[in-house]
Amino acid sequence: MSNKGKILVVDDDRLVLATLVHGLAQAGYAIIDADNGDEAILLARQHRPDLALLDIRMEGLSGFDVAHYLRDHLRIPFMFLSAFSDEDTLRQVKDLGALAYLVKPLDIHQIVPAVEAAFANRRAAPEPATKPSTPSLANLDPLAVALGIVMQRHDLTRTAALARLQEEARLAELTPQGWAQRLIATLEAQAGA
Template sequence: MSKGKILVVDDDRLVLATLSYGLTQAGFEVIDADNGDDAILLAREHRPALALLDIRMEGLTGFDVAAYLREYLQTPFMFLSAFADEATVAKVMELGAVAYLVKPLDISQIVPAVEAAFARSTAQAGAAATPAAALQAPASAAPSELPVQLDATALAVGILMHRYSLPRDEALSRLMSLASADGHSLPEQARRIVDAVELLARPGQVG
């Protein structure tokens, strides 16, 4: 029995094939696309329960696809990207992704994140249909007011992976060490890091 239908989008054919195969083996029904235009057409036709999107692609980007999925189909989405700069993180937060994973990751790390995203999406759907606007953080929101769908710990780990070229396990270990040294819980420490990055991404904060 399928765990659920997922749309996987990446313009790297090798990455796309790897993700599709791994998620299929894990029990998901996978629909794949290597560009944003096809992704939207397939999403309209198949109505997946979740989309896993690369961000930087020729033509329509993952952000463009995510905005369409949110506004017109109310399809939850998560990002898988090699980038975790301030502008990217801020856009991920604005769009209201259910998860944000930073490459490189192997399929054994991606599958649990997808399963967790499915669980969150199912719980939200069961709590009543959420208007698309509610998935977006208000423009005036304070840095700590992250979209409830986004796991601050996962995002902070992604930031550390990108900034210091760390594998995921080492980045998580460093985050845990920081939390312990500062006397914070892991989620609190993660939120402090994400808050700092979000502030740097605001116009006029740098330079």
């Protein structure tokens, strides 16, 4: 199947995430997935997807936090998938400039047409005159980002990931903050940042 584009899919519900990944891959898209906002930002920096599908309410960085970063630093368009449709949520979605807002529960047959429309609109839009600035994770809490990385890599809860991070910091004779900064620096170097 041909690759129609690269999509970052972020949802902390693993069943929803697996369903989205499978359905979008079947529709011909290359998929990068994350189950938390911290890892989503690192993956977006490394892989530069064409579009992001973001859950809003997640532990750690929210979908809104990720959207701010994608918009301001990487200029990656995004859509939200959420079970929440209150006025405040809808106002924030609009203020952030989301391409679409889809209310869960959804099935993949509702999502694929919205994704295809987003790609069609993106192709029709003129390219920005300036390139995005080189992004930095400096404005994010390194400990929160490292915690997301440990959660993702080792399939741990936030509490278990924090315990592991603290133990690794102790063994390296660093503070948890220092260990987090070292981990992020290593990953950025590997990603060619």
